Amino acid sequence: MLQQTTVATVTPYFNKFIRAWPTLTALAGADLDDILRVWAGLGYYRRAKLLHEAARILQADFKGHFPDDEAVLRSLPGIGVYTAAAIAAIAFDKPANVVDGNVERVMARLFLVDEPLPHAKKTLRGLAATLVPSRRPGDYAQALMDLGATVCTPRAPSCSACPWKRHCRAFALGKEGVFPRRRVQKAKPIRKTTAFVLLNDRGDVLLRRRPSHGLLANMMEVPTSPWHKGEAFPQEQDFACTPAKAVWTKCPGVVRHVFSHFILEAVVFKAVVRRKHSGTWVSLADLDKQALPSVMEKIIRRACLS
């Protein structure tokens, strides 16, 4: 859960998740959709699928026990270089080189690494490796990440409180604010779509399941037109995508949602039908129990508030 996600964001999801599946056996036996319902809103949904697959493999091939070897851990789905090292260090107290974004920043400042990220990752990893202790490596790994998260912060680091201030080359030069250097990232393209929120007189909304690969895989959505790259909208052919013949009313404004690599702008249309169409109808009161990504919740909210 913590991959590319802050502790503050993860905490409530973790608590709900661990209550639902307290053991590896429970998780291995769960349905993916139930896992996605709890994961909904957290993002990077493939993590949930890979975690589920890892649980099943651990159950089937490892007698329900995590291996303590990094290379073996690395073979499990969703466990990459960082997570394998973190498990080895924190769970098994092995001297693994645990390098996350925090550690990269600490090393870049400590050793004054001028090379920009992400190219500098290999260099920073090598520098971090020189500091891994043989004594209490698990505590060291967590202390180093916490140092980055709470003291050696991206902006306005608390250098005066830093236990490493006398060793930090960036601090010595008063340049802690400019490290780590980063390559400028390119602007996100804008995609546009028309979304159709179909409601019925019982307070239900029509949803459908997204494909099992790609963006928001296996999650639920309201029907939308294909997501165009930049053309004006709504386009006439978008209305070939309506889920039912009905009187469609345009909701005011545009729903704008920022994904990791593009921005989506959705014009929302709504309609209310009386008769029951086929399809998956979900009570608006139960939307928080669905595998509904944030962007779709935002679109439905726009329709209901207009």
Place this chain on the structure above:
DNA sequence: TACACGTGGAC
């Protein structure tokens, strides 16, 4: 190697 893959908080 570079890109796909979500979301929200801080400033």
Place this chain on the structure above:
DNA sequence: TGTCCAAGTGT
């Protein structure tokens, strides 16, 4: 409103 970026991984 825009930018950064967070306990990264898979392809």
